[in-house]
Amino acid sequence: MPVWERTGRRAAGLCLGLMLSYTAACAAETDPLAFLRQVQAAARTLDYAGITVYQQGRMLQATNLVHRVDGTGERERQEVLDGAPQECLRENGMEQCLLPEHRLIVMRPAHSDHFPALLLGEDASIVRNYDWKSLDRTYRVAGRECAVSELRARDALRYSYRICTDLKNHLLLKAQTLDADGRLVDQVAFSRVSFGADIPPGALASRWDTRDWKLRTESNQPVDLTAQGWRFTPPAGFSPIAEVTRQMGPGRTVQHLVLSDGLAAISVFIETFDPKRDQNIRQGGLRQGAISIYRVRLASYWLTAVGEVPAQTVRNLVQTVQYLPQAAH
Structure with missing residues (x-):
């Protein structure tokens, strides 16, 4: 040697x-944060295009994804290829989602935390909640060599992840969600990917003619939920990263709290109970792949927690919420 x-x-x-x-x-x-930030930077700064495939049990969903960075910032196009047609066009912090079946355009603040992005909130908290390990082997995804590593959860409140990152440019090519026993919960990966000059001209252009479509605008405004009387006990390792009021169209307002441990996120939605509309809505839990949902009625509100975490995590969160309007100030 x-x-x-x-x-x-x-x-x-x-x-x-x-x-x-x-x-x-x-x-x-050797530094997990340096590695993860490298992967995150690749998702934000590279020009790439391809087909991503999300698998949850027997369900598969393919999406055409194009991402470019130029003098105007980040631009992206996502087109769902299975089921009802849907296309979202993002430019920096705003996106417009096209729903052809309804001839509707929805303008809203952009969601840029999807694959191949990896990090959420305060990334420094990741090392407190996960153990990172390089598996010292390579794999092939979409015809490209990638390095395999794992982020192992330190408790049962969150899932673990196995990821494969491009050896040349560090882009996340495949991500698998694993339960506490190491079983696969869901996964997402590129089935085809190209970079830079190999991306066809006009790849960001929509194929829909939207000249006579309806337009609906959704907006977010910061809100202080504690000042309104809400008391939350976040699961260990999770911290608030956003508190907003979301205008979801005419006459519908939702309060939205987002908690994250740096990798996983939990959203808590608070909406006024409507006796005419909500009588048949079921309380309790539901799981879809890695996504756990738990809903309860508290006072005159619906509380719904949704997150890529085990079911017990969202259930415990919702069941400890308190609403103390007399404490609001």
Whole structure:
């Protein structure tokens, strides 16, 4: 074995003496946050296009995804290829979603936390909730070599993840969600992907003619739920990253709290109970793949928690919520 492989000091010196990009790669080999930030940066800064496939049990859903970065910022197009047609066009912080069956355009703040993005909220909290391990092997996804690593949950409140990242540019090519026993819950991966100059011209353009479609605008406004009398006890390791009031169209307003542990997110929706509309809505839990849902009625409100976490996590969260309007100020 060469001397530099046996001596940590010499190995560190080698990393420091090479070009900046190699230095970042060396750091990422041992620093989980450096590695994850590298993967996140690839999702935000690269030009890529391809087909992603999401699998949940026997259900498969394919999406055509195009992402470009230029002088105007980030632009993206997502087109669902299975079931009812839907297409979302994002430019930086706003997106318009096209619903052809309803001839409707929905304008709203963009959701940019989907695959191949990886991180949410405060990424420093990840090392407190997950153990990262490189599996020292490669795999092939969409014809490209990728490195396999795992983020193992430290408790039963969250899932673990196995991910495969491109060896050349660090883009996340495949992500699997695993339960506490290591069983596959769901997965998403590129089935085809291209980069840079290989992306066809006009790939960001919509194929729908929307000139006579209806337009609906959804907006978010910051809100202080504690000041309104709401008391939440987040699951261990989860912290609030957003509190907003969402205008979901004429006459429908929803309060929205988002909690995250850096990788997983839980949304809590608070909506006024409508006796005419909501009499048949069922309380309790529901699970769809990695997504757990739990709904209860509290005072004159519906509380619904939705998250890519085990069912017990959202149930415990909702059942500890208190509404104390007399404490509002």
